[in-house]
Amino acid sequence: MEEFLEFTRRADVFSFPLLMFLLKVAAIVAMIVALLVLIYDRFVQRENQLLINYPLIGRLRYFFYLIRDPMRQYFGDEKFYESFDKVKWVYDAAEGRALLASFSPGQPIATGIFGLKNASRVLNEEEVDRRFWVTFGEVCETPFRSRSIIGRSAMSDGAISPEATRAFAKGAYLGGFPINTGEGSLTTNFFYTHRCDPRGQKWFEYYEGTWFAKSLYYLFGFFFNDVAAVDLYRALVLPKKEAETFLFDRKHMACFRVDWSRPLSDFPETVLEDLPDIVFQIGSGLYGVRDGKGEFDEVRYEKVMRFCRMSEIKLAQGAKQTGGKLLAVKVTDAIAYYRGVEPHEDLFSPDRFPYYDSVAALFDFLGKLKTLSGKPAGIKLVISSREGIDPIVEEIRVRVESGSQAYPDFLTIDGGDGGSGAAPLETMMRVGLPIQEAIHIADRALRDAGVREKVKLIGSEKVLTPDDVVVLKALGADLVGIARGFMMSAGCIRARECSGAGGRHCPVGLATQDRRRRASFLVEQKSRHIARYHERLVDGVVGLLAVMGKHSIDEVERSDLFYKDPDGYIYDDIEDYFRSRLHLSGRRR
Numbered sequence: 001m002e003e004f005l006e007f008t009r010r011a012d013v014f015s016f017p018l019l020m021f022l023l024k025v026a027a028i029v030a031m032i033v034a035l036l037v038l039i040y041d042r043f044v045q046r047e048n049q050l051l052i053n054y055p056l057i058g059r060l061r062y063f064f065y066l067i068r069d070p071m072r073q074y075f076g077d078e079k080f081y082e083s084f085d086k087v088k089w090v091y092d093a094a095e096g097r098a099l100l101a102s103f104s105p106g107q108p109i110a111t112g113i114f115g116l117k118n119a120s121r122v123l124n125e126e127e128v129d130r131r132f133w134v135t136f137g138e139v140c141e142t143p144f145r146s147r148s149i150i151g152r153s154a155m156s157d158g159a160i161s162p163e164a165t166r167a168f169a170k171g172a173y174l175g176g177f178p179i180n181t182g183e184g185s186l187t188t189n190f191f192y193t194h195r196c197d198p199r200g201q202k203w204f205e206y207y208e209g210t211w212f213a214k215s216l217y218y219l220f221g222f223f224f225n226d227v228a229a230v231d232l233y234r235a236l237v238l239p240k241k242e243a244e245t246f247l248f249d250r251k252h253m254a255c256f257r258v259d260w261s262r263p264l265s266d267f268p269e270t271v272l273e274d275l276p277d278i279v280f281q282i283g284s285g286l287y288g289v290r291d292g293k294g295e296f297d298e299v300r301y302e303k304v305m306r307f308c309r310m311s312e313i314k315l316a317q318g319a320k321q322t323g324g325k326l327l328a329v330k331v332t333d334a335i336a337y338y339r340g341v342e343p344h345e346d347l348f349s350p351d352r353f354p355y356y357d358s359v360a361a362l363f364d365f366l367g368k369l370k371t372l373s374g375k376p377a378g379i380k381l382v383i384s385s386r387e388g389i390d391p392i393v394e395e396i397r398v399r400v401e402s403g404s405q406a407y408p409d410f411l412t413i414d415g416g417d418g419g420s421g422a423a424p425l426e427t428m429m430r431v432g433l434p435i436q437e438a439i440h441i442a443d444r445a446l447r448d449a450g451v452r453e454k455v456k457l458i459g460s461e462k463v464l465t466p467d468d469v470v471v472l473k474a475l476g477a478d479l480v481g482i483a484r485g486f487m488m489s490a491g492c493i494r495a496r497e498c499s500g501a502g503g504r505h506c507p508v509g510l511a512t513q514d515r516r517r518r519a520s521f522l523v524e525q526k527s528r529h530i531a532r533y534h535e536r537l538v539d540g541v542v543g544l545l546a547v548m549g550k551h552s553i554d555e556v557e558r559s560d561l562f563y564k565d566p567d568g569y570i571y572d573d574i575e576d577y578f579r580s581r582l583h584l585s586g587r588r589r
Contacts, residue, residue, distance in 0.1 A: 069496050077107045086464045087488070093536035094489035094529035112565040114436065114471045114574075119549025128545045129552045132538065134478050136310055136456055137376025137409040144309040144376050146277065146479060148177040149553060150469060150537055153414075153460045153481035154281050154314070154380070156184025158326055158335040159421040159498070162244060163521040164510045165189035167490055170523070171530025172276035180279040180481070183314050183324050183349070185288025186304050187338045188247050188257045192523075194274050196249045196256045202266035203303075205259040207246070209237040214253055227519070244334035258307075264299060267306040280308040281380070282369075284323045285349035287339040296355070296365075298372055305373035310409070313366060315353055316382040318418020318432050318461055323349025325422045329500040330513045359395045367406025378410035378456075383438040384431065389445050397449040408455060412481065413438050415461025419484050421498035421511055435461035436475055440578055443476030464488075466540025470548075474556045487511075489533035490526045 034056060041048075041055030050058045078084035085106045092099055132149040152172060157165040159182065166189045172179035173193040181190065198206045209217070213236040221229035234243045237255055246255040271278075282289060289304060291297040305311065316322075326335070326347040336343035355365035362379070369377040383389050392411075399407040416432025432438070439459040446452040459472045460481030469480045488494070490510055497504045498511040506512040509521035541553065550556055563571040571577035 073494055081462065081464065082109050082111060082113065083107050087494075089465050090485050090488045090533065094533040096532055099536065099540075110566060112563060115562045115564060116467065116470060116474075116544060116548060117560050117562060118547050121549060123546040123549055123551065125542050125546045127551060128542045130538070130542055132541070132553050134456065136378075137370075139405060140370060140376050140409065141374030144277070146178050148175070148534070148538065149473065149479050149541075150534060151178040151279070151458070151479055151481050152180060152486045153483035154180040154182040154312075154317070155483060155487075156182030156324065156326075157187040157189050157338065158184040158330055158332075158513070159324075160511050161506075161509055161513060161518045161521060162187075162189045162334065163518050163523050164490060164526075166192035167521070167523045167526040168486065168530060169193060169276050170527035171486075171490075171534070173274070174527065175531035175534035176277075177534050178277040178279055178309065178479075180312065181281050181288075181308075183281050183283025183285060183287055184326075184335070185338045186258075186278065186280055186307060187288075187334075188245055190278055190307075191247060191258070191275065193276065194247075194272055195251065196254065198252055198254055198256070201268075203258060203262055203268065203306075204256045206252075207237050207255045208253060209233055209255075213237055217253075227523075241333040242337070244332070245337050258303075260300060260303060264302055267303050269306070271307060271309065275307060278308040279310055279312055280304055281312045281314050283314045283349055284351065284353045285339065285347075286354065287341075290340055292340075298368075301369070302372050305375060308375070310376040310378070311369050311373065312410075312412060313353060313362070313369075313377070313379045315356065315379055316414070316432075317380065317420060318382055318414035318416050318435075319420035319428045320423035321382055321427055321431055322351045322424065325349070325499075327422065327500050329503075332513050335513070359391050363395055363399060363406050363408075366408060367404070370405060370409075376409035378408040378412060378458075380412035380414060382414050382416060382432040383441055384416070384433055386441055386445060389442055393445045393449045393451070396446075396451050396455060400451050400454055410456040410458055410478075411442060412458040412460065413442050413477075414481075415459070418461045422501075435459050435472065437578070437582055439472060439475045439477055441582070466537055466544055469537060469541055470544050470556060471561065473553060474558055474561050476558075485537075486530060486533065489530050491521070491529075 037059075038055045041051040041058070045051065048058075050061070078087060081087055083105050085101060089099060133145055133147060134149055135143055135145045137143045152168060155168070165187065168179055169190045169192045196204055196206070198204070213233055216236065217229045217233040220232050230248045234246060234248060234255055238246055246257045248255050286294065286296055289297055289301040291300070324347075328344050328346045331341065331343055331345060331347050333343045339347070341347055353362070356362045366377050366379065381389075381392075396407045399405075413435065414432070415435025415438055417434055420428065433441070439457060442457055443452065446455055446457075456478040457476055458479045458481050459475070459477035460483065462484070463469060463472065463480055463482045464485045472480050484492070487510065491508045492510055493508060495507050497506050500512060500514075505514040505517050507517065509517040509519065512518065545551075545553060545556070548556070548560055558574050561574045563574060563577040565571075571580075
């Protein structure tokens with residue numbers, strides 16, 4: 001102790017001449033740079049009047065703007081979701097950490113909230129049926145039975161990185177839940193879990209490297225990592241512009257992708273067992289199923305559906321009721337190949353689906369999809385009023401009563417607060433009802449028309465945790481779609497740089513086509529996190545069902561909910577809440 005005290009007394013006599021010299025040089029350089037910036041701002045530039053009046057200091061404004069979005073989530077209360085606890089739950093669930101809270105939620109819930117009614121006699125979790133199955137298109141030649149009531153909502157390969165698509169594909173395969181392709185087509189990356197057979201699968205095209213390429217692959221794998229080795233191998237074996245459209249099979253040391261030029265007879269009759277359950281989405285651009293003139297290609301669609309469980313026509317999504325928007329920085333050679341467009345140019349899809357001249361015409365096209373594939377097909381839309389969905393429901397009733405199958409097997413209802421990688425701010429903020437009200441309207445409209453048993457409902461918007469899933473199920477959703485929750489389970493930090501505008505990119509390599517950032521994305525690790533997030537969601541739903549006294553998810557209904565508004569007023573009957581909140585025009589409610 002005496003030695004330490006002696007050291008502190010003598011500390012002021014120690015000197016670091018080199019360090020002090022470097023600090024002085026740095027200070028002088030900083031002063032010179034500041035002086036030059038001041039002169040430039042005040043006397044040279046004439047593009048920013050703030051900097052003319054307040055040189056140097058005015059630049060702090062733009063610096064704080066720069067860090068505001070990435071840093072906002074780390075300070076203050078959560079504003080977008082009910083509580084930051086829900087956001088943290090997603091990260092903890094994906095990474096396998098404990099999911100128990102202590103003392104209280106991290107912040108009071110300032111908005112109204114749907115509550116779940118508990119039973120006086122609760123169940124043990126082992127008494128709850130964990131078979132969360134839902135069947136789509138019971139009357140179709142090949143119905144689809146989802147093994148989960150939770151699915152990953154639409155995300156296009158292109159809007160997210162190839163590595164992220166592979167992680168989601170494997171996560172969905174491991175977790176046993178459906179995955180929607182988004183409007184960017186069925187790309188090679190959705191086949192990530194498939195183990196190819198070059199001798200027995202005619203629908204793939206294969207390229208195998210020389211002994212030299214194989215030797216370099218093993219060498220790089222030994223000294224660096226497998227990802228770098230695969231990238232090198234593909235670069236040696238494939239043309240540069242096509243390299244990213246191929247996957248690598250280690251067993252056969254072959255690069256492969258679907259050869260869409262092969263005849264339909266070469267494609268498998270049933271979906272490959274080692275693929276996830278894929279829902280193929282068709283947007284207004286018809287990407288992945290268009291011919292050289294941009295028209296719908298029936299044969300190509302049939303080929304695509306040999307790998308998919310059902311189809312979805314995208315009319316709109318919650319954040320934008322326009323066509324998809326992909327900036328040129330994301331339209332790489334690979335993305336252009338998948339979508340049949342020119343690379344490195346902005347890609348904005350038409351606002352209206354090309355075969356939606358009328359509801360009847362849309363249903364006729366949808367009936368064609370069902371006939372070609374023999375599988376279920378539905379539509380995705382946004383609801384802003386009862387009048388917006390009534391014509392669709394009425395046409396379903398007419399088709400059902402006439403014995404026609406040319407009607408949607410499901411409706412995907414996206415809430416107005418749904419997210420997007422790139423959308424106009426005005427539509428993101430102002431268009432569409434929240435999902436709770438929207439799913440209520442859709443369910444009620446179908447019941448009023450007597451066709452509810454014919455049409456399944458998928459609901460999506462801001463779903464993160466098990467309670468969100470149960471609430472939507474009680475309100476009428478047969479399957480719950482999740483996008484942002486799965487994004488966060490894959491490493492998204494909500495930096496809101498998804499679009500790639502202004503030269504800024506997703507910092508974790510998830511929603512970008514920037515090669516440097518993509519190289520950091522850990523596909524295998526994130527696929528496990530994605531599957532684990534789904535598993536913990538299911539565990540949480542089972543726990544809530546036990547508390548509610550429900551033996552099966554199918555027993556959950558509206559009467560199991562109550563609503564508490566921000567002033568503390570309680571609606572024990574949820575129908576009273578909707579009657580007070582939704583002042584719907586017309587006689588039907």
